[in-house]
Amino acid sequence: MAIIDPIITGLSSGWHHIDASTLEKDRHFEADVVIVGTGAGGGTAAEILSQAGLKVIMIEGGALKSSTHFDMEERHAYPNLYQQAAALKTADKGIGIFQGRTVGGSTTVNWTTSIRTPEPTLDFWQQSKSVKGLSATELQPWFEKMEQRLNIEQWQYEANRNNGALRDGCEKLGWEYTVIKRNVKGCWNTGYCGMGCPVNAKQSMLVTTIPSALEHGATLISRAKVVKLEHKGDKVVGLTAQAMTEGFKPTALTITFSAKHYILSAGAIHTPTILMRSNTPDPHKQLGKTFLHPSLLSGGMFAEQINGHSGAPQSIYSDEFVWQDGAAGELGYKLEVAPVHPVLIASKTIGYGVSHAQLMANFNQMQVTIALIRDGFNEQSPGGQVRLTDNSFALDYPLTDGFWSAARRAFLSMAELQFAAGAKKVLPMHDGLSFFESWNDAKQSINQLDLGLIKTIVASAHVMGGCPMGEDKTQAMVDSYGNSHYFENLSVMDGSVFPTSLGANPQLTIYGIVARNATALAQKLTAK
Amino acid sequence: MKRRTFLTGAFAGTAALALGVNLYVPTSSTAADDIHHRVLFSVFIPIFLDGSLPEVANHREMAINRTLDAISQSITHLPQAQQDELMELLDLLEGRFGLLLLSGSMTPLLGREPQQLIDMLEFWRYNFLDMLKTAYSGLRELIMASYYACPEHWGNLRYAKPTFLVSNAN
Numbered sequence: 001m002a003i004i005d006p007i008i009t010g011l012s013s014g015w016h017h018i019d020a021s022t023l024e025k026d027r028h029f030e031a032d033v034v035i036v037g038t039g040a041g042g043g044t045a046a047e048i049l050s051q052a053g054l055k056v057i058m059i060e061g062g063a064l065k066s067s068t069h070f071d072m073e074e075r076h077a078y079p080n081l082y083q084q085a086a087a088l089k090t091a092d093k094g095i096g097i098f099q100g101r102t103v104g105g106s107t108t109v110n111w112t113t114s115i116r117t118p119e120p121t122l123d124f125w126q127q128s129k130s131v132k133g134l135s136a137t138e139l140q141p142w143f144e145k146m147e148q149r150l151n152i153e154q155w156q157y158e159a160n161r162n163n164g165a166l167r168d169g170c171e172k173l174g175w176e177y178t179v180i181k182r183n184v185k186g187c188w189n190t191g192y193c194g195m196g197c198p199v200n201a202k203q204s205m206l207v208t209t210i211p212s213a214l215e216h217g218a219t220l221i222s223r224a225k226v227v228k229l230e231h232k233g234d235k236v237v238g239l240t241a242q243a244m245t246e247g248f249k250p251t252a253l254t255i256t257f258s259a260k261h262y263i264l265s266a267g268a269i270h271t272p273t274i275l276m277r278s279n280t281p282d283p284h285k286q287l288g289k290t291f292l293h294p295s296l297l298s299g300g301m302f303a304e305q306i307n308g309h310s311g312a313p314q315s316i317y318s319d320e321f322v323w324q325d326g327a328a329g330e331l332g333y334k335l336e337v338a339p340v341h342p343v344l345i346a347s348k349t350i351g352y353g354v355s356h357a358q359l360m361a362n363f364n365q366m367q368v369t370i371a372l373i374r375d376g377f378n379e380q381s382p383g384g385q386v387r388l389t390d391n392s393f394a395l396d397y398p399l400t401d402g403f404w405s406a407a408r409r410a411f412l413s414m415a416e417l418q419f420a421a422g423a424k425k426v427l428p429m430h431d432g433l434s435f436f437e438s439w440n441d442a443k444q445s446i447n448q449l450d451l452g453l454i455k456t457i458v459a460s461a462h463v464m465g466g467c468p469m470g471e472d473k474t475q476a477m478v479d480s481y482g483n484s485h486y487f488e489n490l491s492v493m494d495g496s497v498f499p500t501s502l503g504a505n506p507q508l509t510i511y512g513i514v515a516r517n518a519t520a521l522a523q524k525l526t527a528k
Numbered sequence: 529m530k531r532r533t534f535l536t537g538a539f540a541g542t543a544a545l546a547l548g549v550n551l552y553v554p555t556s557s558t559a560a561d562d563i564h565h566r567v568l569f570s571v572f573i574p575i576f577l578d579g580s581l582p583e584v585a586n587h588r589e590m591a592i593n594r595t596l597d598a599i600s601q602s603i604t605h606l607p608q609a610q611q612d613e614l615m616e617l618l619d620l621l622e623g624r625f626g627l628l629l630l631s632g633s634m635t636p637l638l639g640r641e642p643q644q645l646i647d648m649l650e651f652w653r654y655n656f657l658d659m660l661k662t663a664y665s666g667l668r669e670l671i672m673a674s675y676y677a678c679p680e681h682w683g684n685l686r687y688a689k690p691t692f693l694v695s696n697a698n
Contacts (some may be wrong), residue, residue, distance in 0.1 A: 072689040075598070075677035078605075085605035093662050167530065190690050247604075309687060342676040342687055348671045352649070357579025360676070362684040392609065454661045456655075490544075 003016045006207055007066035015214040017064060018225040019155050020243035020255060027255045029219070031057040032525065034239055034259040034272065034364040036226045039105020040510035041494030042265030043205025043213075044146070045518040052522035057257065058210070058218060059241055061270070063248075064100035066206065066335040068400060070196030074343040077195035081109050083269075085455035090384065090397040090412050094273045094453045095294055096348070097395075099267060102196075103222055104206030106267070107507060110461070111193050111313040111339065112182040112202055114152040115504040116143050119317075124327040124377060126428075129499035132480045146511035150183040150203040158188055160311025162337045165300065165367045167316045169421035175320040182312065185505070191310045191339055220243035223248070224255055226270075228278040229262060236262045236490045253390070261489045261525060264467070264496075265514075271496040272386050272466035273393045275477075281486045284474045287467060288386035290395060291501035292460035294403065296410050297338065297348060298431040299359075300367040300418030307364050308340030321371075321413055322503050331406035333371040335413065335505060340368055348457055359427075371410035373403065375464065376500030380405075383501075386466055399458065404451045407458075411449070415442040429457040456518045462506050467496040475499070482517040493517055565618050566596050569671070571637045575645050576671045580684065591681060598674035614670075617663055630663070 005441075011017055024455055032054040032202025035042045042058060050056045055190070065080055078086035083099040085153035100106035144154070159167060159179075170177035183203040193202055199498065200207050214220060223244040230238040239262060243253040264271045272288040318335040325332065338344070340363065359366070375381040384395050411428040416439055418426045425435035426442055430449060438444035469492075470476030473485050482497055484490040494515045495506050502509055573592050574581060582588045603611060620626025624634040631648045640648075652664035675681055682688065 073677075073679070084607050084610075085602075085607055087610065092658065093665070163599040192689070259658055342682060342685060343673050346676040352576040352578075352668055352672070353646070354579035356672070357577070359683075360580060363686050363687060388607070392607065453658055487595075 003067055005066050005068045006200060006211055007064065008068060010211050012216060015211075016219040017154065017214070018219070018221045019064065020221055020241070020253070021246045023243050023253050023255070026166060026253055027457065029057055029221075029255065029257050031055045031219070031257070033057070033261045033263060034059065034257045035263045035265055035493075036239070036333075037105060037265035037267060037270070037494060038103050038205060038220070039100060039265060039267060039494065040107050040205060040208055040507045041427075041514045042263070043104065043107065043209040044511050044514040044520075045263055045265060045493045046208035046213035046218055047216075048110060048518040049525075050213040050218045050517065053527050054522065054525060056213060056216075056218040057259070058213065058220045059125065059223045059224050059226055059257070060103050061266075062100070062222065063246075064103045064220065064222045065108075065196065067196070067198055069202050069305075070192075070198040071191040072195050072198055073192075074195060074341055077109070078343070081196055082094045085319075086430070092392040092396070092453060094399055094459075095292060095397055095458045095460050097292065097463060098459070099269070099463055102206075103210060103220065104204045107204035108196055108206045109194055110204075110505075111509060112184055113314045113317070113336070114147070114150070114183050114508040115248030115317075117509040118322070118503045120323050120327040121500065121502050121504075125470075125499050127444050129330070129468065130470035130475055131499065132432070132471055134480060134513065139516070142512040142516045145203050145407045146515050147181070148519045150208060150511065151185040152181050152183045152203075152508065154179050154181050155312055155315045157312070157315075159315040160191070160308070161304075161306045161342065162308035162367050162420060163312070163314065163316040163425070165302070165306065165418065165421040165518065166318065166335060166337050166369060169417035170316075170318050172420040173417065175318055175417070177316055177320075180315050180317060182315070187312065189311050191313055192298075192342075194339060194341070216311055221334070221376065223253065225250065226266065228274060229280070231487060233277065234486065234488050236487050256368040261491070261521070263491045263493050265492075265494040267375070267494055268466045268496040268498075269386055269393060269395060271492055271494055275389065275467065276386070276388050282477070286475065286477050289382075289468065290384040290386055290463065290464055291376040291465040291498065292376065292384065292397060292456050293462040293501050294397070294399070294460055295370050295372045296414070297364050297459065298369045298371075298411060298414035298418060299349065299427045299429065299455055300369065300421070301425045301427070302365050302367055302423055305364050306340070306367045307342070308337070308366060308368060313337075313339035315449070321409070322374060329380045331373050331377075331381055331402055331408060332503065333373045333410045335417065336370050338368045338370050340366055348429065348459060349429075350429055350433065350457065355434075367418065367421070367423065369414045371407075371414055372462070373406050373410065374501050374503035375403075378402075384463060399453060407451055407456065408446060408449065411446045412443060414492040415439060415446060431455040431457075462501070463497040464495045464501050464506055468499040469497040481520055482514075483521075491517065491521060560696055562600060564622055566600070568637065569596055569599055569619055571640075571645065572667060573671060573675075575642060575649065576668060577675055580675065581682075593677045594680065595671070596615075598677055599670060601673050602670060602677075614666065618668070630660070678682050
């Protein structure tokens, strides 16, 4: 069956799109608002501002790829749609990071899990991080607006076996679990969300807000990497981007922009990187403090077919262990599952040779549970720090004793859950381990494990923080509406404004907060 | 400008998921460096993928060659700093001094028995130096990701993507 590609249709109808790799000379553009980045934050802001009648330009470092290109193969998806071909790592190589780099940002490749910001997180921000006006009650209308916009609803179909095992284990153990809300419309339940939705069911920015902004006359410039902003006094006076080649190598061509207002929505690594490279004020050293939800993986081998590649990748989660000791207490972790595709599993498991070949041969019987550790709430997990390098950036993220203590508890919970769900054997992803045949064996060994850098597999798909919000300038770079404390015409609208991690998958939090902040900005800009 | 190196920065490895055979074209003419690196990877591939590679000789050779092509493509998708680190590791493994440093022996890798290669990888894997652990995990991820990126290597997995779409690019 052929699928109609709304991007190709829109482009042929006259949308303004420039692929910077095709430019032959330097260019300059002017607009009311220039938005850097087209992910959850940039996409949401672009729609709201262009609907308000403002002339908007969206700049994206990645390419404009759409359902026509999404062929459900990892070998194409990772280099085309992810930062650093999905090989992005922290400086010490301890954490592998998955982040989108394409029009639509990570929303084009995420697993569609949509969760409102947990109340303990909002309370903590208000009490400890000087955030104002973002209580659950105040955010409710914005969540409702974006849930309606992106068709975010509880998944109505039976969970696939990968998620079903998480549910079964929770039921057996009396642990909390929740059916996930997903941003999909007419989902085919195939399981390839991480490679770009081939049937345009996922209501990512790529097929919702960005087309809407383009319909309202916005311009999209792709394969353009913003390198710095120019500023004078308390105003941003321009922005410079570098045109990239088709293969994302920098060219000598520059694209400059001037606008009444500038919005950074480049994500939690690139937004602070742009500000650092522009030498913007940061007297209290708040820029680049990054949170990752560093995550552990556990493989459970079942007698029956799990087929973890098939069906909605995430439809169940458990918050049993996220807030047990309060927000500022011992680090908690959220339990979810990860889809099982060959490259992802081959590289994020352990060992090589015959043992690894056997694991891969039983690929369809493998269930993968993940534990996402919420970071940034206390001194046990201060998070990471982005810094500039000669031509790029690095992210230092020390894995602390507090983290390893939480990792051990997470491995124990995952093994207990997988055995309770019926797994015949369980393998925590820590190098050198063999499958455990029983919960008792697992419990004893995990308690003795020498967890540590590189030998314990740690991954992240949620990059947050780096440009925190709050009213107290000693704690924050932007106010609670995302407006810069230092420049009157600069806002930040992405996950980098989070003062801590969330303890939940971030997309809906970004949608809700940015919808609120972009609406306020549109009112301000159109009132003048 | 200070270049990050394998020795000071620790090899990124990880091509992780890079595999990117997006622009894959079988190629017989490659740069001299690439040929050397192909020889090196052709030594490691049968070790890392023992049990996964086909047993029939010509199928096995095809799978190895296909993986080598995929590795070459994967490397081109890595950021420059990671490519630099990887190249430095490969250069070290091609030189006697580097081999001595990394494995305690000057015997070229091509002349080593499989068990000797396994011993070297195990020495890296469980070493107290993060640099050697990184070398192991980097090569491991690059080879595993590149092998399993190729649909022709999914036979043992009984994994196949859905076929409901009639036209797609790439």
